[in-house]
Amino acid sequence: MSEQTPPKAPRWAIWLPLALFVAFVALVMIGLYRPADRNVASTLVGKPMPEFQLPPALPGRPGLDSRQFANGSPHLVNIFASWCLPCRVEAPQLAALAKAGVPIEGISVRDTTEALQGFLAEHGDPFQRIGADDDGKVQLALGSSGVPETYVIDGKGVIRYQHIGEIRPEHIPMILDKLKEAAQ
Amino acid sequence: MSSLPVSRLPVSRLIVVIVAALGLLSVVPAMAQEEQSTAPYAYRQLEDPAKEEKAQSLMETLRCLQCQGQSIADSDAPIAGSMRSLVRERIAAGEDPEAIRSWLIERYGDYVSYAPQLTSLTWPLFAVPAFLILLAVLLLRRRFRRGGEQ
Numbered sequence: 001m002s003e004q005t006p007p008k009a010p011r012w013a014i015w016l017p018l019a020l021f022v023a024f025v026a027l028v029m030i031g032l033y034r035p036a037d038r039n040v041a042s043t044l045v046g047k048p049m050p051e052f053q054l055p056p057a058l059p060g061r062p063g064l065d066s067r068q069f070a071n072g073s074p075h076l077v078n079i080f081a082s083w084c085l086p087c088r089v090e091a092p093q094l095a096a097l098a099k100a101g102v103p104i105e106g107i108s109v110r111d112t113t114e115a116l117q118g119f120l121a122e123h124g125d126p127f128q129r130i131g132a133d134d135d136g137k138v139q140l141a142l143g144s145s146g147v148p149e150t151y152v153i154d155g156k157g158v159i160r161y162q163h164i165g166e167i168r169p170e171h172i173p174m175i176l177d178k179l180k181e182a183a184q
Numbered sequence: 185m186s187s188l189p190v191s192r193l194p195v196s197r198l199i200v201v202i203v204a205a206l207g208l209l210s211v212v213p214a215m216a217q218e219e220q221s222t223a224p225y226a227y228r229q230l231e232d233p234a235k236e237e238k239a240q241s242l243m244e245t246l247r248c249l250q251c252q253g254q255s256i257a258d259s260d261a262p263i264a265g266s267m268r269s270l271v272r273e274r275i276a277a278g279e280d281p282e283a284i285r286s287w288l289i290e291r292y293g294d295y296v297s298y299a300p301q302l303t304s305l306t307w308p309l310f311a312v313p314a315f316l317i318l319l320a321v322l323l324l325r326r327r328f329r330r331g332g333e334q
Contacts (some may be wrong), residue, residue: 060246
């Protein structure tokens with residue numbers, strides 16, 4: 001009837017839907033098999049430590065003031081809690097770092113004095129100062145999304161590195177390197 | 185021969201094993217018990233209903249960092265409690281909800297917010313649908329025109 005023929009597509013075009021489908025499946029498979037990284041990293045790395053003043057977590061011990069970080073030498077800030085199981089795992093590594101002369105400051109999150117005293121008696125106390133972050137505000141101000149987390153702060157009070165999760169024995173050389181970098 | 189060793193256990197021993205396993209299960213979470221947030225507004229609404237409503241609508245669009253499929257309004261994780269209190273206290277102090285959102289994004293990145301922001305990375309998300317609709321309109325117009333001529 002009509003002489004009008006639809007414009008002819010090239011022969012290879014018939015494979016196009018299949019190719020698109022295969023590409024889509026490949027994308028889904030890559031997404032499925034790659035282990036998901038559920039860590040939320042702080043975007044404050046490279047920026048100055050937010051200002052905060054935390055009351056002492058233990059009677060007779062100093063609290064933590066962010067102005068103490070800009071004293072010219074690098075610090076480790078360890079965010080921990082007595083209820084946190086990985087914190088028990090990292091306790092020997094913190095003790096080793098403290099023994100190596102690294103100043104470690106603690107921030108205890110949503111904790112109680114009694115529980116904290118029990119935790120430190122059992123697992124050791126590597127901290128110079130421990131600030132009590134009972135309502136978790138300073139944890140949020142630091143961009144920390146869990147415990148334990150450890151921050152490397154340089155002598156000017158700038159955050160140089162954030163370690164998410166417990167410090168395992170194999171992480172110690174890396175942490176010491178980060179501290180050395182922060183000291184320069 | 186082919187039966188599993190479990191089936192040879194006397195029933196009474198099996199029950200003991202099950203009870204012991206259940207007992208173990210109830211012990212493990214108890215050890216990981218986290219203190220609930222002691223922040224003042226973690227579980228308490230603001231006195232001013234208008235401000236509470238403002239805080240609520242912001243909290244529904246902020247992600248809990250621990251239980252990442254939930255908003256902080258829905259989550260019972262302690263860190264979500266701390267975040268709720270932060271939001272409510274700042275709203276009570278008269279801060280703009282979007283300022284609180286950007287304060288959190290400054291610390292946790294875009295991931296913390298469920299409301300997508302228009303940035304140099306995300307603009308295709310907004311541009312592609314608009315482009316596709318435009319393309320569809322153009323193609324359909326051409327088609328309808330041709331159909332009309334026949």
